Amino acid sequence: MTDLFHDLAPLLWNAFGIAAVFLQEIISTYPALSPPTLTPAHSIRVCNALALLQCVACHPDTRMLLIKAYIPLYLYPILRTTNMSAPYEFLRLASLGVIGALVKANTKEVFTFLLSSEIIPLCLLNMEIGRETTKTIATFIVEKIMSDEVGLDYVCATAERYFAVGRVLDIVLESLEKQPSPRLLKIIIPCYARLSSNPSRAGLALTSNLPDNFGDVTFIDGLREDPTTWNWVKQLLDNARANQARSVIGRGGGGGIDDNVAPSSE
The missing domain is CATH 1.25.10.10 (Leucine-rich Repeat Variant)
Structure with a gap:
């Protein structure tokens, strides 16, 4: 998506009300996390929104704006869920995709933010319970964080x-x-x-x-x-x-x- 439309991330972030829509979609899952009532259709809809949010997390002009707005923190309740059904697995996978896009930047600002918000335990949980792709992305996040001395010292x-x-x-x-x-x-x-x-x-x-x-x-x-x-x-x-x-x-x-x-x- 970003290859076809390089400026999509800035347009999404700066468009009126789009950031609020991202948050609204993420928060809409909270009531379905416990007790688990998330439907496949709801999961797919939120995953599509998270795919666009991942685009914002990838772009150098919007990455830190996303962090300064603390939007990644809204993904953490999703990453804490342990329900093994497909709708929850896909939701966790899409959420990890956003975090994975952030750590690809290899910047201390990103690592410091994620460490201060206790992302490591959430990644460890998903490494332990997730399916192969979820395990892989969660492990990738931990590996990228530990590749920096700040992350290694923290662990x-x-x-x-x-x-x-x-x-x-x-x-x-x-x-x-x-x-x-x-x-x-x-x-x-x-x-x-x-x-x-x-x-x-x-x-x-x-x-x-x-x-x-x-x-x-x-x-x-x-x-x-x-x-x-x-x-x-x-x-x-x-x-x-x-x-x-x-x-x-x-x-x-x-x-x-x-x-x-x-x-x-x-």
């Missing part, structure tokens, strides 16, 4: 946050053994690599609890075909070796994960 600032992220990453990785998804796997690997690069005890904890998959020669060899993914694998394994060496000589690093949370000895 690794407390043991609770670090272990919450690590637990869900392990769950998703394990699920891929039953339902393989190369696209999702390519996003999971950088998440592990970024966590392993943290100089605090987060990196040490990850190294000590690295999933068995990364010690499986067959699994590792299967990742060599994609150069980008393989570079992340090499970075992860290099970080793991460096963290093990630091652990042996007793250099735990400062800051980050609480000092009383030591990595398990294996």
